[in-house]
Amino acid sequence: MEKDTLMEKIVSLCKRRGFIFQGSEIYGGLAGIYDYGPLGVELRHNIKQYFWQKFISGREDIYPISAAILMPERVWQASGHTELFTDPLVECKICHERVRADQSEAIEDHEKKHPKEKVEWSEPRVFNLLVGTKLGATEATATPVYLRGEITQGAQVNFKNILDSMHPKLPFGIGQIGKAFRNEITPRDFLFREREFEQMEIQYYVKPDEKESAKIFDEWKNMALAWYYGLGFKKESLRLREHEADERAHYAKAAWDIEYDMPDIGWKEAWGIHHRGDYDLKRHAEFSGVDMGYFDEETKERCVPFDIECSGGVDRAVLFTLMEAYTEDTMGDEVRAYLKLKPHIAPVLCAVSPLLKNKPELVEKAREMFAMLKKEFGRVAWDDNGNIGKRYRRQDEIGTPWCIVIDFDTLGENPEHKDTVTIRDRDTGKQERIHKDKLIEYIKGKISL
Numbered sequence: 109m110e111k112d113t114l115m116e117k118i119v120s121l122c123k124r125r126g127f128i129f130q131g132s133e134i135y136g137g138l139a140g141i142y143d144y145g146p147l148g149v150e151l152r153h154n155i156k157q158y159f160w161q162k163f164i165s166g167r168e169d170i171y172p173i174s175a176a177i178l179m180p181e182r183v184w185q186a187s188g189h190t191e192l193f194t195d196p197l198v199e200c201k202i203c204h205e206r207v208r209a210d211q212s213e214a215i216e217d218h219e220k221k222h223p224k225e226k227v228e229w230s231e232p233r234v235f236n237l238l239v240g241t242k243l244g245a246t247e248a249t250a251t252p253v254y255l256r257g258e259i260t261q262g263a264q265v266n267f268k269n270i271l272d273s274m275h276p277k278l279p280f281g282i283g284q285i286g287k288a289f290r291n292e293i294t295p296r297d298f299l300f301r302e303r304e305f306e307q308m309e310i311q312y313y314v315k316p317d318e319k320e321s322a323k324i325f326d327e328w329k330n331m332a333l334a335w336y337y338g339l340g341f342k343k344e345s346l347r348l349r350e351h352e353a354d355e356r357a358h359y360a361k362a363a364w365d366i367e368y369d370m371p372d373i374g375w376k377e378a379w380g381i382h383h384r385g386d387y388d389l390k391r392h393a394e395f396s397g398v399d400m401g402y403f404d405e406e407t408k409e410r411c412v413p414f415d416i417e418c419s420g421g422v423d424r425a426v427l428f429t430l431m432e433a434y435t436e437d438t439m440g441d442e443v444r445a446y447l448k449l450k451p452h453i454a455p456v457l458c459a460v461s462p463l464l465k466n467k468p469e470l471v472e473k474a475r476e477m478f479a480m481l482k483k484e485f486g487r488v489a490w491d492d493n494g495n496i497g498k499r500y501r502r503q504d505e506i507g508t509p510w511c512i513v514i515d516f517d518t519l520g521e522n523p524e525h526k527d528t529v530t531i532r533d534r535d536t537g538k539q540e541r542i543h544k545d546k547l548i549e550y551i552k553g554k555i556s557l
């Protein structure tokens with residue numbers, strides 16, 4: 109029997125343990141659409157928080173916004189998306205299914221559906237990825253609008269609002285996290301290529317100077333890479349790759365990707381760093397008739413800034429983090445699978461248990477400890493199901509860094525250990541006894557490592 113691939117293991121773990129489910133699953137699901145369960149949404153929240161701290165609240169020069177998902181057609185005409193946001197499609201002449209002509213995996217996967225025949229393909233045809241809808245009371249008066257295909261345009265159309273309300277000086281950035289929608293023809297690889305997904309972005313506006321902007325572009329490449337390493341990736345799992353000339357988006361002066369070496373699949377884009385030049389601001393000035401220039405108070409000069417974009421996929425970060433963290437080893441005589449998640453992103457930071465759940469004095473003490481830790485850290489779970497070994501396996505599988513157990517020694521059965529608890533480390537399985545008053549400090553010290 110063939111062994112499951114890592115992707116199959118992750119998909120199964122995500123469903124079994126409440127991380128991620130197929131969207132509208134009871135109705136057969138929707139391809140490329142996923143719902144996050146209790147643990148997945150915490151993991152995603154922590155990853156977004158880490159982005160927010162590093163690139164927005166941790167800096168003085170980046171202004172956060174939350175732009176709307178629905179935008180008028182004019183925005184997408186100005187940005188070039190109605191015309192150029194396209195993928196080439198080919199149609200299988202046997203079953204008429206359409207797949208991306210530029211994705212050899214999609215072509216090969218499809219050909220496996222017809223093992224006995226030679227698949228012939230139609231000539232490639234262009235297909236627009238924007239998802240449209242209409243707003244308005246009647247068919248006749250309804251206006252076409254689009255669910256944004258990238259969150260970037262939300263920053264571009266608010267550039268002047270930020271200038272007028274916040275009076276920033278160049279260089280400065282606009283940062284946001286939000287949903288984007290693309291009618292991907294071949295959604296695949298779980299969260300990798302979805303039709304509804306989240307992006308986290310910085311549009312960093314700089315003086316329109318080739319040399320200076322190239323320097324700042326390099327800095328953003330390195331900052332984005334460092335951010336990814338902060339999620340716990342091994343050095344060799346990530347790389348920076350420059351786009352070939354024919355891969356570059358229509359607006360890009362320079363484009364690099366941060367790529368992750370997906371096990372069994374290969375190098376795939378995690379984050380794009382694009383030098384968009386003055387393309388977006390100039391196009392919006394032209395299409396809206398509004399001046400998108402910046403006035404420098406010191407030099408008394410006007411300019412249209414260049415935009416360095418750092419655009420990362422939130423769901424891809426979740427998927428890649430799960431793939432990177434998934435570990436199998438042998439502990440004692442048992443083979444176990446666990447998620448080696450860094451404490452700052454783990455959905456549950458620590459789980460608290462009474463050694464036995466039918467001893468009220470243990471439960472009471474454990475509840476006290478649970479309340480104290482919950483108040484301090486929030487991400488704390490109560491776990492009294494099954495025996496201790498089972499609890500450890502379950503917490504290992506969802507990536508909980510520490511399990512804390514209250515036993516009879518805590519209550520003073522061994523006076524030397526009164527008011528101490530055991531704390532077990534997920535990765536080594538080692539247990540330590542520490543005094544309950546030192547717990548918070550102990551955990552805080554480990555999180556900041």
Ligand code: ATP
Nearest residue numbers: 299300301302305307377378379380419420421424
């Ligand atoms: P790809 O070449 O993989 O289609 P892209 O170059 O079109 O991606 P961008 O437009 O640069 O992607 O979007 C920025 C980021 O948004 C990507 O780096 C990726 O992390 C994320 N992203 C883009 N498309 C999807 C998708 N369909 N599903 C999940 N995340 C996506």
